[in-house]
Amino acid sequence: MAVRRLAADEIQPKSFTLSADAEAWAQEQIAKYPEGRQASAVVPLLWKVQGDCGGWLPQKAIEAVAERLGMPYIRVLEVATFYTMFNLEPVGRHFIQCCGTTPCALRGANDLMDMLRGRVGEQRHVTADGNFSWLEVECLGACTNAPMVQINNDYYEDLTPEILSRIMDELAAGGTPKRGPQQGRNASEPLGESVTLVEPSLYDGSMIGAWRKRFEETAPAAEANAKAEGERATQQAATNPKPAKPDAGRVVERPVGDTPAVRAAAGEKPVSTGKQAAAAEPSRTTVAEGKPASETVAPPRSRKSYVNTPVKPEDGRTVADAPASPDSASVQTSGTEKTSGS
Numbered sequence: 098m099a100v101r102r103l104a105a106d107e108i109q110p111k112s113f114t115l116s117a118d119a120e121a122w123a124q125e126q127i128a129k130y131p132e133g134r135q136a137s138a139v140v141p142l143l144w145k146v147q148g149d150c151g152g153w154l155p156q157k158a159i160e161a162v163a164e165r166l167g168m169p170y171i172r173v174l175e176v177a178t179f180y181t182m183f184n185l186e187p188v189g190r191h192f193i194q195c196c197g198t199t200p201c202a203l204r205g206a207n208d209l210m211d212m213l214r215g216r217v218g219e220q221r222h223v224t225a226d227g228n229f230s231w232l233e234v235e236c237l238g239a240c241t242n243a244p245m246v247q248i249n250n251d252y253y254e255d256l257t258p259e260i261l262s263r264i265m266d267e268l269a270a271g272g273t274p275k276r277g278p279q280q281g282r283n284a285s286e287p288l289g290e291s292v293t294l295v296e297p298s299l300y301d302g303s304m305i306g307a308w309r310k311r312f313e314e315t316a317p318a319a320e321a322n323a324k325a326e327g328e329r330a331t332q333q334a335a336t337n338p339k340p341a342k343p344d345a346g347r348v349v350e351r352p353v354g355d356t357p358a359v360r361a362a363a364g365e366k367p368v369s370t371g372k373q374a375a376a377a378e379p380s381r382t383t384v385a386e387g388k389p390a391s392e393t394v395a396p397p398r399s400r401k402s403y404v405n406t407p408v409k410p411e412d413g414r415t416v417a418d419a420p421a422s423p424d425s426a427s428v429q430t431s432g433t434e435k436t437s438g439s
């Protein structure tokens with residue numbers, strides 16, 4: 098979308114006054130809103146004024162609307178420059194907005210624009226007779242009848258360059274060409290003959306209750322099939338049972354370990370209370386004896402040493418009594434020496 102700015106100074110009118118008609122319109126719109134909320138009528142009033150100005154909004158007209166509604170000029174200017182329904186520079190008597198969005202582009206919108214370029218000129222250019230100007234716009238919501246254009250307030254759809262050119266001829270001659278689809282269909286009906294929902298039975302009432310009837314006819318057979326299938330499955334399970342899989346979420350029997358129940362089942366007698374007490378006698382408890390110190394082997398130690406980080410005395414912390422460049426395990430500090438693996 099192009100940057101939306103006010104038209105050049107040289108084409109701006111020097112003054113603007115709301116017509117009596119526009120004033121009556123303004124009062125009607127303002128009356129729709131609560132007292133003091135007249136600013137809500139800004140869009141309808143700008144729209145009305147645009148119509149009165151030949152299809153565009155001069156700066157003086159925007160100022161007049163701001164004054165009429167008691168709004169700061171900048172707020173009305175924001176509205177006028179935001180909405181693309183407001184034109185900020187002069188347009189032709191028949192202002193053509195040609196949709197160039199994907200569905201229309203796929204259906205030939207570029208051919209329409211080529212034709213407009215050849216007949217009218219570049220976008221925003223107004224023809225010498227003041228009849229036409231055109232602009233490429235985004236989707237206008239008639240994609241099913243693409244490609245299409247909007248001329249002033251009317252849509253013209255299913256266009257080809259030839260059809261659009263004919264419509265423009267009629268408009269230039271003061272005529273009123275047919276609006277909407279141009280290739281014989283009504284609204285967005287299929288082009289040509291309908292190919293779906295064409296069976297007469299859909300419309301003669303013969304389908305009423307057909308589904309239920311069909312269901313009632315087929316239900317006994319379906320029920321018999323299900324019953325036979327169930328019986329077959331039961332029979333197969335009885336003759337050829339499948340082992341349960343541990344992960345099938347069912348209880349699976351497995352041999353258990355050394356438990357009193359297993360030992361009892363194997364004929365082993367339980368340990369008597371007297372034997373249990375004798376086994377618990379401390380004097381019979383096995384105690385691991387330590388080795389003499391001479392046989393003790395020190396665990397391996399890394400030769401890499403870690404010393405306390407030296408700090409500044411003014412920090413109020415203990416300063417490690419270590420050289421600036423500690424060198425391996427030979428470094429001794431007043432702090433604790435830490436050795437990897439210790």
Ligand code: FES
Binds near residue numbers: 196200235
């Ligand atoms: S894409 Fe053209 S009307 Fe939607």
